[in-house]
Amino acid sequence: MAAQFNLADLFEIVADKVPEREALVCGNNRSSFAELDAGANQMAHYLAANGVKAGDHVGLYMYNCSEYLEAMLACFKIRAVPINVNYRYVKDELLYIFDNADMVACIHHREFIPAIADVRSAAKTLKLYISVADDSDADLSSIDAVDYHTAREGQNKNRDFAERSADDYFILYTGGTTGMPKGVMWPHENVFFAAMGGGGHFSPLGACEKPEDIASRVTENPLRGIALAPLMHGASWWYACIQLLAGNTLILNHQRSFNGEAVWQIVADEKVNAVQIVGDAMAIPLLDALVDNEDRWDLSAVFNVGSGGAIFSEAKQEAFKKYFPNVFITNSFGSSEGGQMGMDNGSKKTASGLGNVTRTDFMDVIVDADGASPRHAELGESGIFARAGYIPNGYYNDPEKTAKTFIQVEGKTWLLTGDEAKLESDGSITVFGRGSNCINSGGEKIFPEEVEDALKAHGGIFDALVVGVDDERWGSRVSAIIQARKGVDLNLDNIQEHCRQHIAGYKVPREIHLIDELPRAPSGKPDYKTAKKFAESGKGAVA
Template sequence: MTKTFNLADLFEMVVDNVPADREALICGTEKVTFQQLENRANQLAHYFQSRGVKAGEHIGLYMYNCNEYLEAMWACFKIRAVPVNVNYRYVKDELLYLFDNADMVAVVHGREFVPAIAEVREAAPKVHTYIAIDDDSQANLDEIGSVAYSEAINGQTTLRDFDQRSEDDLFILYTGGTTGMPKGVMWPHIALFYAAMNGGGHFHADGPCKEPEDIIVRAKENFQIRSMALAPLMHGACWWSACISTLAGHTVILNPGRSLNAEQVWGIVEKEKVNSMSFVG
């Protein structure tokens, strides 16, 4: 298939050209290599397809920082679905608005958010699939008909057998809603790659990519940085930072904390030998 500036195309080229056992994601004690990230994203993408999710349809990501957040994002891109960030600090009225406005057909969520979803799910009648990331909560998944993430991907193929993608496929970022209700900002992949990610040119002397295949050279020749994406992934700046690092073949370290704890953060920096950090002020 023709490679484009679709983010999934770029990601797959990076996966194919960095060591398979290089760490891609670290969140707390959970570590995922580039090959594991590829395999798990493929499995989730196939599960979405088995549930009838089609190209262009929207999938909500409603969880705290975890490796599964980025796995779900790549899974969406692989099948040309559109990930939608859901702010876990939204109260009921804001969630009602977003669930109504975002036109979602599936939601990947932290288990503890089951009660919040139960209160607003009637605002999103098109949602037919809920997938729960396990946590310390004992929320009843049956309340919203959710399936455990591990169960969803178990038995799904890891094959990369998806349709041709387009660099004009969409990504949607919902704004914070501090001056009104959240707005869904639509970005074609190619625009997002160049405007928010400098076209893959942050860490290479040749600057932004001119052709999609240029990402291979960037990933192979970049110095191997261990980058901490400190903010919540549901914030655009953190998501972009994580994506920039992944497409450069770097290791992304996430902050597993529910809030900012400086002592915890510097402990992670020391333990994981972080040499780059992005944060939102």
Template sequence: MADKHFNIGDMFEMVVDSVPEREALVCGDARATFAELDQRANQLAHSMKEKGVKVGDHVGLYMYNCNEYIEGMLACFKLRAVPVNVNYRYVNEELLYIFDNSDMVACIHHREFSSAIAEVGGQLSKLKTLISVEDGSDADFDIIGAVEYESALQGQSTARDFGERSDNDMFVLYTGGTTGMPKGVMWPHKNVFYAAMGGGGFFSPLGPIEKPEEIPSRIGENQIIGMPLAPLMHGASWWYACIQILCGNKLVLNPLRSFDGEGIWAVAAEEKVNSIQIVGDAMAIPLLDALKGNEDRWDLSPVFNIGSGGAVFSPAKQDEFKAAFPNVFITNAFGSSESGNMGMDNGNKKEGDSSLGNVQRSEFMDVIIEGDSPEECRHAKPGEQGIFARSGYIPAGYYGDPVKTAKTFIDVEGKGKIWLLTGDAATLEDDDTITIFGRGSNCINSGGEKIFPEEVEQALKAHPGIFDALVVDTPDPRFGSKVTAVVSIREGFDVTLKGVQEEARKLIAGYKLPRELHVVAEIPRAPSGKPAYPKAKEIALSGNFLVS
């Protein structure tokens, strides 16, 4: 029998053998026990292997929330293939980029995405295997030569006759970040297990495991039923799904295609959900709105935790949840696709403090002062502001991008210890805690979605009437920040917000579109021609030159 490793595939199988009949996964009408989930993942893994998917090959998961998403992930881990998340909001150019950049050889996709794959598939010589999941649409998956998902599983073995796995098998998470196009964050299984999944110890008083064989000992006697509300294509939900499964808990996926507060509470009540994971105020606001006037509509008494990560979760909204659920405890986590979970706000914020929160400094968490080169970076002294950083269990870098890797993963002060620079501004306090202020770059975080201004600007400038454009973030009561465009137009043209959105939508996903438009005679730029973002933001915040 092969040795066990800190590999999600190995540890999942040990959990299955411990609680085979427990319900593991629910999404709408689809339900599966741990044994059923394991068997279907084995069948899919055998099918993919038969179709030529090998160790280390990248397999796209291009789906809305569904049981097949989790089956696809697990099948990859069993085969030692690498699952890659594909944002289903992407349009042609973005899809082509991620398929090509990831060297994807196979893709499991919802049927409705067949035409989108067809549009880019001719430019992708490595993409050979396509497996189509039924979704009720009538899209023609024959045009891309896909096989239907259930047909792919039919007749395949349920046996676990796979080779020995490794701590260093890869889990690749594509993230928007601050580079315009997504970056593939390469996580070795052991590193992501400890950095993002609590090492199996989130729900156990015993804490993280020290050996892979200990994972069954972290299974609680009573299942915690958890429901992440962001799509699985987002790292936070994907990781939360793994956390739940590796602890023998039940994972309830949000089956709704749009964010519907009332619909979500109905699912939570039906499944007796205990823990709900959100992405800041963008999700908190519609959930709280749905509760108003519906206080007795659902039995939500099982809910005891509201957790947030990835975006601002304001104290006011936290207080509203506490009022609605008197016994609830709130968790507000810090982290990113590159860092995993970097801790929870410890509640040390002072009145009037505009920071995101405060965490404890440690040998693996610090503030780094950037220099002109990696060699000139250093650790902050008390009172200094720099970049929130992590060492220890961190990614191996960005897939196929040594330049970005070298800028983000650095040997601080040449001591041989690699630190990840998260991009979040932070201050080292006198009491050895770290106060976090959020992105120090121009990256816009709108409801947890990271949007790079230059990408939106390029899409705006493709409009025949727009001469120049800058994009900034401005406050939004629901999403924290919204995309706001400041543009100058060509002579003889007139523009409307709707018209600009429709044109830009041809090039970028809907969540990246500007929600506000300001038309000025000349875009503010420095003498060098570089964009003057502070001045553009001043215009945007002034409310002047607004066009509806």
């Protein structure tokens, strides 16, 4: 059978080229490429024997573990569709995704059995439960679950699967900042090229032209990269696939909570070369751990710190450079719907915005004004950051959101990311941030991310969110919700003076509110809605 741009086909080609090379490390569990492939084959045979067919949806409801990636590959091998379930979701979100996703099977950590029992009635097609052991003693029989390793044991390790397709799906559920989760329908070929560089991240040969090319992209000296975010998030899942399809060694953060000291210990023990974070939410505790533990770890193997999936502020990038002066810092722009849409190394071309990417035939700024047909932006014009070409096929079970996000412009389908952007006079694109959070103050547009970037450069600020609150004169005024560092006293004058060194005066916060811990959605993304309510309530206000 001819290989396709299918993630299972591509992984098998890599596993055959470097079978004995270490593929995966998670805590005490270590697997070679041959072992990971054999385990995935066994689980694939178990799923197929229990009625899971091509196109069926299989929930993955787990913390980071070796079984997560093995189960994902097992789904791909039989053309089933893995569905990421956020383990932070509470009952209402779980009810929604168990109903919306049409799962027929769910592979889950044992501790989630009570939560599944509470919502399983919403999943009319869900019949098969496979439980990964943990420290809990939840009763498997309460949902008729079978132990993962018991299920896998004795199954066929060989590949005797049907031919696959480049159009097979992976569905990535994303919570965004508002509303219930949305299932982004990614064909394998599209996500391979849009989010994984087409296999060309570590090779001078660049992206693959045909599936078999993936073997030639495997380098002689494998890189060791750690994915610090949960695999249930797109940025971490993509990074994991990038590493495995390059024949590199993937290290997972097996900790249930994020602890900077524990992470650096893993990095030192495993001689990690590349550290992949998700924005400032991870950068801050990692940097704090370095400050508090000078010279504790040998981190000399690290040569790349990269971020994707959230804002990686300039201040935190500079802080990493102090500890790793020769390390390459990368900041990827993208989203669950857009994949990787560019990379900024911290050298911004403009004083404003989050960074710059290159305009191409498949990356542009679209003007989608009410009452007018969508069109491409002219030089100097602002609009919505958009992508064409390798994009998803829409949202699962949501034609209304699909129609609003995937639009036609001059006969080509474009994905609107929701991020405001400007087409600069030199043809590059400056990305500003989520347009729905944009603050209009006296007719001036202010992007919260830019103000947050300035705030986080203040030594006394641990983290910050910025929202607009109603103002009688200006329409909206800039309000900052700040989580201060322990023992630090902050006041409005000090914060404003600091911000004026980084951003224009009209963007400077007009009020600050101190909070013990910044609100975040179950997805881990900033919860601007809750932050705005906190500011509007007047709580934590500091003069």
